[in-house]
Amino acid sequence: MRLSGPQAGDILAQLVRGALPAPRQASLRLLRAPDGEVFDQALVLWFPAPASFTGEDCVELHLHGGAAVIDGAISAIEDAGGILAQAGEFTRRAFENDKLDLTEAEGLADLIEAETEGQRKQALAQMSGSLKLLYEGWREALIAVLASIEGEIDFPDEADVPDALSHRAYEPVSGLLASIEEHLADGRRGERVRNGFSIALIGAPNAGKSSLLNRLAGREAAIVTDIPGTTRDIVEVRLTMAGFPVVISDTAGLREAVDAIEAEGVRRALDRAEHADLRIGVADARSEAELLDLKGRLLDGDLLVLNKRDLVPDQEGGAGYRVSASTGAGIEALEARIEAIVRERLGARELPALSRARHRRAVEAAQSALVRCRERLADAPELAGEDARLAVRALESLTGRVDVEDILDRVFSQFCIGK
Numbered sequence: 001m002r003l004s005g006p007q008a009g010d011i012l013a014q015l016v017r018g019a020l021p022a023p024r025q026a027s028l029r030l031l032r033a034p035d036g037e038v039f040d041q042a043l044v045l046w047f048p049a050p051a052s053f054t055g056e057d058c059v060e061l062h063l064h065g066g067a068a069v070i071d072g073a074i075s076a077i078e079d080a081g082g083i084l085a086q087a088g089e090f091t092r093r094a095f096e097n098d099k100l101d102l103t104e105a106e107g108l109a110d111l112i113e114a115e116t117e118g119q120r121k122q123a124l125a126q127m128s129g130s131l132k133l134l135y136e137g138w139r140e141a142l143i144a145v146l147a148s149i150e151g152e153i154d155f156p157d158e159a160d161v162p163d164a165l166s167h168r169a170y171e172p173v174s175g176l177l178a179s180i181e182e183h184l185a186d187g188r189r190g191e192r193v194r195n196g197f198s199i200a201l202i203g204a205p206n207a208g209k210s211s212l213l214n215r216l217a218g219r220e221a222a223i224v225t226d227i228p229g230t231t232r233d234i235v236e237v238r239l240t241m242a243g244f245p246v247v248i249s250d251t252a253g254l255r256e257a258v259d260a261i262e263a264e265g266v267r268r269a270l271d272r273a274e275h276a277d278l279r280i281g282v283a284d285a286r287s288e289a290e291l292l293d294l295k296g297r298l299l300d301g302d303l304l305v306l307n308k309r310d311l312v313p314d315q316e317g318g319a320g321y322r323v324s325a326s327t328g329a330g331i332e333a334l335e336a337r338i339e340a341i342v343r344e345r346l347g348a349r350e351l352p353a354l355s356r357a358r359h360r361r362a363v364e365a366a367q368s369a370l371v372r373c374r375e376r377l378a379d380a381p382e383l384a385g386e387d388a389r390l391a392v393r394a395l396e397s398l399t400g401r402v403d404v405e406d407i408l409d410r411v412f413s414q415f416c417i418g419k
């Protein structure tokens with residue numbers, strides 16, 4: 001249990017009925033309720049401000065975590081003047097005391113949620129300031145540009161050639177734009193690491209999509225029967241591949257639906273296929289028609305699977321992965337290919353990854369302001385300056401430098417209580 005705030009030390013003194021322990025050193029104490037009754041014996045730590053997580057006076061109680069002990073602790077602390085924290089309140093106080101910026105706070109939230117190695121690495125880098133460094137670096141460069149534009153407006157030098165400003169500011173603005181564009185054009189890598197790389201299985205009824213899903217999942221996630229049109233709802237399976245989260249969706253077989261339920265299933269299948277990061281088209285290896293139909297539905301980079309190879313004589317070459325979902329033949333090669341694709345699209349690059357839609361929106365706002373700024377440098381320096389200021393503001397909303405109350409509420413409400 002953690003306490004933070006100016007009264008934290010007083011409350012600890014009441015709980016231990018005596019002097020505070022030495023700062024930042026664990027000390028074993030009896031903890032007492034207001035009536036003097038001992039409710040636990042615990043290690044306690046005292047972190048005087050500002051060297052604490054929140055930047056305020058902080059206390060940690062390492063309690064024996066049973067429900068009765070926790071209840072006793074809460075009521076003893078409340079009697080001594082403490083109140084329960086809101087979700088994310090500790091991190092929010094740390095943010096308000098400049099212990100971390102908004103991207104680092106988001107990194108902390110992601111680290112708590114991380115389920116795969118790839119997610120953990122990305123969250124840890126972000127929590128340690130990778131995005132903050134990048135965005136703050138851009139902001140500083142931009143403020144220098146802004147200063148030179150404003151200098152030009154305030155003290156126009158008659159002797160200067162008319163386009164001196166556009167020459168001086170053009171290059172740094174263009175350089176910044178190039179970095180911003182590179183950051184944006186990463187195929188939504190960071191957002192995929194956070195939310196999962198999505199794969200849709202599509203194909204004709206009875207091609208064996210659900211059987212293949214079950215094979216890849218290693219469990220009977222979807223119903224398999226020999227009746228075409230078995231799957232209607234989308235069945236999702238979450239897996240870890242190459243250290244990244246992957247969501248595989250099994251979908252309804254594509255055909256002229258026989259009833260309204262199946263029609264809705266087909267609509268959902270097509271919608272899921274459209275929004276997936278990767279489509280795997282599954283055809284019965286015996287059906288030329290299914291193969292042709294899939295070729296019209298798959299995009300560059302998608303995978304084609306010819307299933308039920310146990311039912312056809314062995315063939316060399318030809319398009320696609322020849323597998324048998326029933327016997328497992330050929331599945332390893334298919335899995336290896338999927339892993340390679342996931343690794344290639346989600347694996348680490350030099351620039352830290354933009355990990356949330358919030359970041360993308362703000363970076364895009366900075367980008368379009370800078371494009372306008374560059375266009376106006378030559379003819380309208382006042383307007384160019386205003387655009388540069390808008391771009392600075394967009395970057396500042398990313399790190400939480402400017403007041404963005406609604407963004408703060410949203411970010412910190414995602415934490416659990418006590419974090």
Ligand SMILES: Nc1nc2c(ncn2[C@@H]2O[C@H](COP(=O)(O)OP(=O)(O)OP(=O)(O)O)[C@@H](O)[C@H]2O)c(=O)[nH]1
Pocket residue numbers: 203204205206207208209210211212223224225226227228229230231232251252253254307308309310311323324325326327
């Ligand atoms: N012999 C053989 N049969 C298979 C194979 N894969 C699937 N089947 C059979 O084909 C039938 C249809 O399999 P499903 O996995 O339900 O096919 P589906 O594409 O999900 O079908 P819908 O959900 O109806 O669109 C079942 O009877 C499976 O047992 C395979 O590799 N070999």
Ligand SMILES: [K+]
Pocket residue numbers: 205206224225226227228229230231
């Ligand atoms: K079926």
Ligand SMILES: [Mg+2]
Pocket residue numbers: 209210211222223230231250251252253
């Ligand atoms: Mg199915």
